Amino acid sequence: xxxxxxxxxxxxxxxxxxxxxxxxxxxxxxxxxxxxxxxxxxxxxxxxxxxxxxxxxxxxxxxxxxxxxxxxxxxxxxxxxxxxxxxxxxxxxxxxxxxxxxxxxxxxxxxxxxx
Amino acid sequence: xxxxxxxxxxxxxxxxxxxxxxxxxxxxxxxxxxxxxxxxxxxxxxxxxxxxxxxxxxxxxxxxxxxxxxxxxxxxxxxxxxxxxxxxxxxxxxxxxxxxxxxxxxxxxxxx
Numbered sequence: 001x002x003x004x005x006x007x008x009x010x011x012x013x014x015x016x017x018x019x020x021x022x023x024x025x026x027x028x029x030x031x032x033x034x035x036x037x038x039x040x041x042x043x044x045x046x047x048x049x050x051x052x053x054x055x056x057x058x059x060x061x062x063x064x065x066x067x068x069x070x071x072x073x074x075x076x077x078x079x080x081x082x083x084x085x086x087x088x089x090x091x092x093x094x095x096x097x098x099x100x101x102x103x104x105x106x107x108x109x110x111x112x113x114x115x
Numbered sequence: 116x117x118x119x120x121x122x123x124x125x126x127x128x129x130x131x132x133x134x135x136x137x138x139x140x141x142x143x144x145x146x147x148x149x150x151x152x153x154x155x156x157x158x159x160x161x162x163x164x165x166x167x168x169x170x171x172x173x174x175x176x177x178x179x180x181x182x183x184x185x186x187x188x189x190x191x192x193x194x195x196x197x198x199x200x201x202x203x204x205x206x207x208x209x210x211x212x213x214x215x216x217x218x219x220x221x222x223x224x225x226x227x
């Protein structure tokens with residue numbers, strides 16, 4: 001079991017749909033991350049929030065919109081996605097400056113399929 | 116490239132044997148981390164080694180770091196079937212960024 005909870009576990013959506021991925025942690029971490037992982041590839045960083053402020057956006061298309069309502073929650077709003085956006089979306093959390101002394105804690109991901 | 120690269124890309128061994136995987140990189144790092152991923156699930160942190168450290172141990176894991184050669188190795192001793200997974204090295208780059216960059220990964224299969 002992981003201390004980072006992601007919902008839903010699976011999501012199938014059409015290209016005209018709007019959906020949201022949710023992530024929650026209760027470890028007191030103040031940095032939260034979204035990664036995208038395609039099959040047999042490494043995770044690719046999308047966004048980082050530090051103290052509820054967006055600190056890194058890896059030039060992600062605007063059809064992906066992150067939101068950090070509070071220090072425990074992280075959302076990823078999806079709109080007008082393309083089939084190539086199908087992937088495993090991973091949420092992670094850590095202490096800020098994540099990695100200096102604090103590893104990332106990952107959820108089990110949301111498997112997204114865009115039809 | 117800021118990405119680490121694991122070698123070998125795949126390794127198949129028998130239970131009880133040791134498994135060694137290497138990670139090479141080209142940039143300056145703050146620390147290097149190793150993660151494991153079971154099929155279709157999230158990543159699990161295994162061990163972190165800072166740039167001023169040379170070796171760390173955690174249970175059956177031993178990691179070394181040679182910053183002059185820009186390489187790290189992860190040794191798993193007395194492997195078990197449950198160690199079957201993908202393993203990634205991840206680099207925290209120098210400069211204060213929170214960006215953790217994952218290597219391409221390697222697949223370890225431990226046969227019972």
